Amino acid sequence: MSNPAKRRGVLGWLCAALGVALLAGTISASAHDEHGHKVIAKAGTTCVRDDEFMRRNHMKILMHQRDLTMHKGIRTTKDSLVDCIECHVNPKTNSVASSKEDFCMGCHSYAAVKLDCFECHSDKPKSADGVPHPAVSPTEGKDKQSGLSGKMRGQMQANPISSNIGGGVK
Amino acid sequence: MSKTDNSRRQFIGAGVAAAAGLVIAPGVTLLDLAHARPADEAASSANRWGMLIDSTKCATGCNDCVTACGKENGVASTGHPEIDPQWIRKIELKEVKSGRSHSLPMMCQHCAEPPCVDVCPTGASFKRADGIVLVDRHICIGCRYCMMACPYKARSFVAEPITDQKPGRPRGVGTVEACTMCVERVDAGMSPACVEACSSANHGAMLFGDLNDSNSEISKRIATYATTQVRADLALNTGVRYQGI
Numbered sequence A: 001m002s003n004p005a006k007r008r009g010v011l012g013w014l015c016a017a018l019g020v021a022l023l024a025g026t027i028s029a030s031a032h033d034e035h036g037h038k039v040i041a042k043a044g045t046t047c048v049r050d051d052e053f054m055r056r057n058h059m060k061i062l063m064h065q066r067d068l069t070m071h072k073g074i075r076t077t078k079d080s081l082v083d084c085i086e087c088h089v090n091p092k093t094n095s096v097a098s099s100k101e102d103f104c105m106g107c108h109s110y111a112a113v114k115l116d117c118f119e120c121h122s123d124k125p126k127s128a129d130g131v132p133h134p135a136v137s138p139t140e141g142k143d144k145q146s147g148l149s150g151k152m153r154g155q156m157q158a159n160p161i162s163s164n165i166g167g168g169v170k
Numbered sequence B: 001m002s003k004t005d006n007s008r009r010q011f012i013g014a015g016v017a018a019a020a021g022l023v024i025a026p027g028v029t030l031l032d033l034a035h036a037r038p039a040d041e042a043a044s045s046a047n048r049w050g051m052l053i054d055s056t057k058c059a060t061g062c063n064d065c066v067t068a069c070g071k072e073n074g075v076a077s078t079g080h081p082e083i084d085p086q087w088i089r090k091i092e093l094k095e096v097k098s099g100r101s102h103s104l105p106m107m108c109q110h111c112a113e114p115p116c117v118d119v120c121p122t123g124a125s126f127k128r129a130d131g132i133v134l135v136d137r138h139i140c141i142g143c144r145y146c147m148m149a150c151p152y153k154a155r156s157f158v159a160e161p162i163t164d165q166k167p168g169r170p171r172g173v174g175t176v177e178a179c180t181m182c183v184e185r186v187d188a189g190m191s192p193a194c195v196e197a198c199s200s201a202n203h204g205a206m207l208f209g210d211l212n213d214s215n216s217e218i219s220k221r222i223a224t225y226a227t228t229q230v231r232a233d234l235a236l237n238t239g240v241r242y243q244g245i
Helices: A004-031 A051-072 A081-088 A103-110 A142-158 A161-169 B003-020 B064-073 B115-119 B145-149 B183-187 B193-200 B217-224
Strands: B023-025 B049-054 B088-094 B101-107 B125-127 B133-135 B206-210 B240-243
Touching: A051 A081, B049 B217, B064 B088, B064 B101, B064 B193, B115 B125, B115 B145, B193 B206, B206 B217
Parallel strands: B049 B240
Antiparallel strands: B049 B206, B088 B101, B125 B133
């Protein structure tokens, strides 16, 4: 490493290799947005509006459609949540919101915006209805909640309200 | 949805229409045909969806309508029946003196003047233009006033988190829910799951149709036979009518 010319040559090679690696990185990240989130969508489809608009306004579109559907019974599929899920479902988890790998949670966890659509709505596509995806355990998450309610039930049984009232009357 | 799916649906629809159009006697058709309105058209007050339940044909112990409702809407037991939401339930009536007993399904009566809508502080409880009474769970705060107001005990509170909802059938903790008359199916031109289950098992105790259409099977039956509104004294003008009680 005493020869400066040889040293420069090695550095040059390193820089070139780094450049190629970066270029390859950008090509494979074409399905990622500028924050590096993986954008999952069914191949060969385009979104109902352009991506930039959807990123900022999807919640307004969903809210508008929700009121139309709920109160007027208008069930057009273009802006329906069910159709969003059909296209953006993560084939690995069969969901759009079960983990940070999924379409919705990727951004929502990064932006720390709580998402409550899926407290009531199913995060799974209609097509897979009744057929659990092999990668998904159907009892996952459920046990956690029933465990919690079981604990609450236990506490309620340990301190029955009726006995408190009875004590008060006496 | 692809074009192939659409054409297949239309073909199936045509087949069903051809089969159901069979007239078994003058003025009495095998099935009351409901036609789906276009998806972009709002529900209209030209229709008023209702049900006629013939309790003389409703067998004691038969639970087919309740099972079908649970399956259709993803209403499953939470494991402790005392707080399970009920969208439809079977009740037994017994006349004390004669001992005559009969059975009938009880659910949201889809009143024209719904007390649940009157008392709702947020506007979550509402009546659609076509008479179907619903809870908009997006704005329901779970106060349960509507449960108190309903004379039919038709509404339930969801007390525990639900994780395995059916796609297209949202249900969630902290909100009140009730029979929706399978509004998603009605909008698609089908009859509610309970009615379909009852007729496919050949019980024929439930009939669904448009009360505003004088040519519908349900209107003809109501015009011909004595039917009852439960708690008619409250003048709520229920959409669900009973025969034989």
